[in-house]
Amino acid sequence: MNNKEKLRNVGLRPTKQRMIIAKILLNGVNRHFTAENLQNEINSSGNSMSIATIYNCLKKFRNCGLIKQVESSKETAIFDTNINQHHHFLDEETGELIDIENEEINLFKLPEIPKGYVNSGVEVLIKLRRQI
Amino acid sequence: MNNKEKLRNVGLRPTKQRMIIAKILLNGVNRHFTAENLQNEINSSGNSMSIATIYNCLKKFRNCGLIKQVESSKETAIFDTNINQHHHFLDEETGELIDIENEEINLFKLPEIPKGYVNSGVEVLIKLRRQI
DNA sequence: TTTTTACTTTAAAATCGTTCTAAACTACTT
DNA sequence: AAGTAGTTTAGAACGATTTTAAAGTAAAAA
Structure with a gap:
């Protein structure tokens, strides 16, 4: 299943921004990351995105079960692609x-x-x- | 062991402010609380304290093992008197x-x-x- | 198609929890 | 009693996240 279908399956519109993030996160490799980590990767992939969009997207992805948020008392939210x-x-x-x-x-x-x-x-x- | 001794035992000076907080937290009753919760209790006990002091004190108490901080992805730090x-x-x-x-x-x-x-x-x- | 509608993105401002600053204060030592 | 090292404080600063409201875009309706 491609990323467009993955997004549609959970009821999310496959916008340009969500597709960029899906390409980075939903490639089968498990990892932990913060919103800032992700923004750096987006930037170094030649794209750019408002930090508000990144937060919106991570919240939607999490609520739709595409990613998880780790229970941690660190000041910054940590996400996990291992669902x-x-x-x-x-x-x-x-x-x-x-x-x-x-x-x-x-x-x-x-x-x-x-x-x-x-x-x-x-x-x-x-x-x-x-x-x- | 009284609160003054408890503080001295872990190497903390028993200041007026720490004694107020110790009286609320170290009474043997297990509970979860935030810095804001604690400030409200201090206020309703007829005392008052700078929020900076409350944070300082909670950090010291935690580092000295008098309280714990819970691993939680809530935006606000949650502490626990059950150590x-x-x-x-x-x-x-x-x-x-x-x-x-x-x-x-x-x-x-x-x-x-x-x-x-x-x-x-x-x-x-x-x-x-x-x-x- | 074109139009309409609902959803999405954005920069910038706002908010919230927490930490820092530096001056005043206080517990403990000498 | 004096010295000193640690503590408290208000207020400023900070960093992560959310809100705002205007512009943009995907999907649905015509």
């Missing part, structure tokens, strides 16, 4: 994230989900400190 | 966090820690959606 359930190592010093595939963690026992709610995803974060 | 390893439910709609005690989750299998690092804490986040 499957998976987990992360976090280098507490640098903020760097490393993917952990879902199968590498086995959650043997889970607590009861509060009444009226359903589980919509489990994320495990393993924080790391450099060994001394 | 034991534990986990959270997250209501994705409202952002509300509910504690999950450490014993309620059993991580049966963990991935190998990357070379040169040590595990400095595991946080599990169970995201919740309201049942329809």
Whole structure:
């Protein structure tokens, strides 16, 4: 499926700007990035785009499930092209994230989900400190 | 141990402002809060404090291990008085966090820690959606 | 096609949470 | 009591993100 179809499938108009971003993000390679990272890549691909458009687009992509936003207490929002359930190592010093595939963690026992709610995803974060 | 001793124990001077905040936070009751939440409580306790002092104090308290900061992609930093390893439910709609005690989750299998690092804490986040 | 409509992009301003600055203050040491 | 090192403060500054409102564009209707 090409990017135009991917966008149409989730109900987004394939505008010029969204296609440029889709080309960068939806190529099957998993990665973490910020809005600023993405703008730099757009620029170095010979294109340019308002930062407002980049934020609009990332929010739409996220809400449509094309990308994920990582739970992180960094000041800048971090996005992830890996939309499957998976987990992360976090280098507490640098903020760097490393993917952990879902199968590498086995959650043997889970607590009861509060009444009226359903589980919509489990994320495990393993924080790391450099060994001394 | 009283609050003055708690502060001294971690190498912090027990100033008037830190004692006010310690009285609110270090009373054994576990809770989540933001800097703004805390300022409101300080105000309604009849005291007042510069927002800069509140941020300074929260950062010091966190760095000294008196409180924790929650990994969350909310725009505002969320702190937690529960400093034991534990986990959270997250209501994705409202952002509300509910504690999950450490014993309620059993991580049966963990991935190998990357070379040169040590595990400095595991946080599990169970995201919740309201049942329809 | 052409026209219409709804959605999208944009630069610039605004907002929000947080940090910085530098002067006044205070806890602790001498 | 005096010195000094750490702390508090208001207000300015900052950085990430959102809003604004006007211009542009994709899709639908005619």
